[in-house]
Amino acid sequence: MIAPLLQLQDVSLCLPNGGREILSHITYEVQRGDFVVILGSNGSGKSSLLKLLDRRYRATSGHLLLENKALGSFAARPFAQAVRTLTQDCHDSLFVSMSIFENYLLICEQFQARFHFIRRKHARLRLAAYLEPFNEKLANNLDQCVADLSGGEKQTLALALAVCYPPRILLLDEHTSALDPLTAERLLLLTRDVVAQHGMTCLMTTHDLVLAEGCGNRILALRNGRIYQTIEAVEKRALNQQQLLAACY
Amino acid sequence: MMNGLLYAVLTQTLTFLPLALGISISYTLMRATDMTLEGSFVLGAAIFARLATLGFSPYIAAFCALAAGSLAGVMVSFIQRGGRVDPLLAGVLATFILTSANLILMGRPNISLLSQATLVSSAFAQSDTLGWLSVAFYSIFFCMLGCALVATRFGLRLRALGDNPALLQRLGAPLERYRLLGFAFTNTLAAAAGMLTAQTVGYADINMGFGMTLTGIGAIILGQQVLRRILHSARFRVSAEFIACVIGVAMYFMALNGLLRLNIDPIYLKMLLGILLVIFLRTALRRSALAGGISI
Ligand SMILES: Nc1ncnc2c1ncn2[C@@H]1O[C@H](COP(=O)(O)OP(=O)(O)OP(=O)(O)O)[C@@H](O)[C@H]1O
Ligand SMILES: [Mg+2]
Numbered sequence: 001m002i003a004p005l006l007q008l009q010d011v012s013l014c015l016p017n018g019g020r021e022i023l024s025h026i027t028y029e030v031q032r033g034d035f036v037v038i039l040g041s042n043g044s045g046k047s048s049l050l051k052l053l054d055r056r057y058r059a060t061s062g063h064l065l066l067e068n069k070a071l072g073s074f075a076a077r078p079f080a081q082a083v084r085t086l087t088q089d090c091h092d093s094l095f096v097s098m099s100i101f102e103n104y105l106l107i108c109e110q111f112q113a114r115f116h117f118i119r120r121k122h123a124r125l126r127l128a129a130y131l132e133p134f135n136e137k138l139a140n141n142l143d144q145c146v147a148d149l150s151g152g153e154k155q156t157l158a159l160a161l162a163v164c165y166p167p168r169i170l171l172l173d174e175h176t177s178a179l180d181p182l183t184a185e186r187l188l189l190l191t192r193d194v195v196a197q198h199g200m201t202c203l204m205t206t207h208d209l210v211l212a213e214g215c216g217n218r219i220l221a222l223r224n225g226r227i228y229q230t231i232e233a234v235e236k237r238a239l240n241q242q243q244l245l246a247a248c249y
Numbered sequence: 250m251m252n253g254l255l256y257a258v259l260t261q262t263l264t265f266l267p268l269a270l271g272i273s274i275s276y277t278l279m280r281a282t283d284m285t286l287e288g289s290f291v292l293g294a295a296i297f298a299r300l301a302t303l304g305f306s307p308y309i310a311a312f313c314a315l316a317a318g319s320l321a322g323v324m325v326s327f328i329q330r331g332g333r334v335d336p337l338l339a340g341v342l343a344t345f346i347l348t349s350a351n352l353i354l355m356g357r358p359n360i361s362l363l364s365q366a367t368l369v370s371s372a373f374a375q376s377d378t379l380g381w382l383s384v385a386f387y388s389i390f391f392c393m394l395g396c397a398l399v400a401t402r403f404g405l406r407l408r409a410l411g412d413n414p415a416l417l418q419r420l421g422a423p424l425e426r427y428r429l430l431g432f433a434f435t436n437t438l439a440a441a442a443g444m445l446t447a448q449t450v451g452y453a454d455i456n457m458g459f460g461m462t463l464t465g466i467g468a469i470i471l472g473q474q475v476l477r478r479i480l481h482s483a484r485f486r487v488s489a490e491f492i493a494c495v496i497g498v499a500m501y502f503m504a505l506n507g508l509l510r511l512n513i514d515p516i517y518l519k520m521l522l523g524i525l526l527v528i529f530l531r532t533a534l535r536r537s538a539l540a541g542g543i544s545i
Contacts, residue, residue, distance in 0.1 A: 076418070078421075091413060092416065098412060
């Protein structure tokens with residue numbers, strides 16, 4: 001039998017100096033192609049869980065495995081190629097004082113072995129064509145500074161750049177929460193499309209039950225740093241918002 | 250009188266320019282306040298002067314001065330490696346170390362170069378104009394080299410490093426290597442300026458770099474603000490960055506030499522200079538900012 005893509009085995013996370021436990025005894029498996037929606041009230045540990053998977057936090061105990069290898073054993077660059085994160089803060093995924101094109105160049109440079117031979121002109125054309133389906137305004141203003149973009153444009157750009165070299169795992173931490181309902185929905189549709197298109201595995205936290213209902217095939221609900229509820233594909237389809245609310249909070 | 254003023258401003262700007270470019274790269278691109286630069290400025294002058302008086306060819310002396318500058322940059326990046334020492338403190342410590350190192354290298358606080366062969370001495374022997382032309386050649390050569398490097402992927406990385414080192418690291422980039430190369434690069438430029446200054450003023454002095462970094466940062470910010478009002482654009486361009494250096498440094502030396510020529514007692518000099526710049530920044534620049542629209 002083929003191993004799960006991501007395994008969390010009895011993972012706990014404490015604040016430094018033996019402080020409070022933020023996550024305790026999390027055991028969970030994510031298969032290839034899963035889209036897991038993580039729910040839970042404020043402070044329940046959703047972001048911390050994603051930061052663990054992104055190696056921004058280190059687990060105090062337990063094992064985190066990516067394709068059966070310890071998460072910590074990956075070198076920086078292969079890990080960066082395997083796991084990308086998008087949060088509501090665009091500083092986590094964009095170089096804000098630089099232009100759209102320069103952001104793209106920096107990512108190409110890290111992820112493409114033979115970057116030396118990229119011609120800038122080619123790269124520009126390619127980027128414009130690539131951004132077109134995401135947002136035409138972005139595609140037509142490659143030299144615009146990221147800081148001058150609107151919040152929705154920034155998040156769209158961040159998504160586009162996060163998947164331009166498709167990672168195996170995409171971590172989304174409330175990446176639509178600062179956007180207006182329409183933009184959020186549009187971005188989420190885009191997200192769902194690219195995830196499906198590249199066969200990525202995705203973990204997404206959200207407070208929006210509409211999104212939770214319409215998105216993803218599994219639900220993981222946290223409460224006070226523990227797993228409170230897990231819902232699998234079959235049951236999930238049968239639940240409406242009210243039932244989700246009752247089951248997960 | 251006016252000619253003399255322009256002459257002084259032009260020559261001082263020329264020799265200061267590589268240092269200003271180095272400061273600009275470390276301050277605006279890498280967002281680091283690297284105090285080491287003034288130590289490297291003296292280091293360049295010290296090594297060149299010492300080797301020249303020991304009878305080495307000026308080219309070898311110049312090469313060693315530049316190499317020493319880049320080593321100083323390597324040193325400061327090692328001091329702050331891994332984030333254990335605050336970057337500003339690392340620069341201050343490196344300057345401490347360099348002050349002693351410079352004294353040891355020079356053997357005395359001041360070395361005269363008046364009777365020595367330098368990169369520009371033969372040109373100066375023919376005529377002053379020719380001499381300054383060759384100084385201009387070297388200065389602009391270093392600056393163009395610096396600008397060319399900033400225009401490449403290397404410059405892109407330095408800017409990314411200044412903008413968001415955490416993100417760069419998460420992309421898997423070798424952060425420390427970028428920083429080391431960046432500091433080596435800026436400190437080489439500083440050493441180049443120090444070496445040129447020593448050759449034009451005719452001596453290397455242990456105190457010749459005092460306060461240069463902060464003065465340079467001030468001049469560069471001034472130049473950038475002026476240029477931004479003219480261009481109405483905050484987009485990064487290497488040429489704009491360089492022109493901002495030139496404008497800022499020239500304005501600084503203009504104000505300094507202007508005051509000197511009014512026979513003002515030197516103890517008032519910096520105070521008046523400061524007040525003059527404050528007045529300039531608050532009036533000339535504010536007016537255009539209030540003119541309307543989005544100001545960048
Ligand atoms: N670096 C940290 N230092 C101190 N406390 C932390 C740190 N990171 C997380 N915590 C604490 O851990 C708990 C969980 O935080 P986390 O950000 O994971 O919650 P969350 O579920 O994402 O909440 P929200 O829905 O508000 O985003 C909080 O009580 C928070 O204060
Ligand atoms: Mg959170």
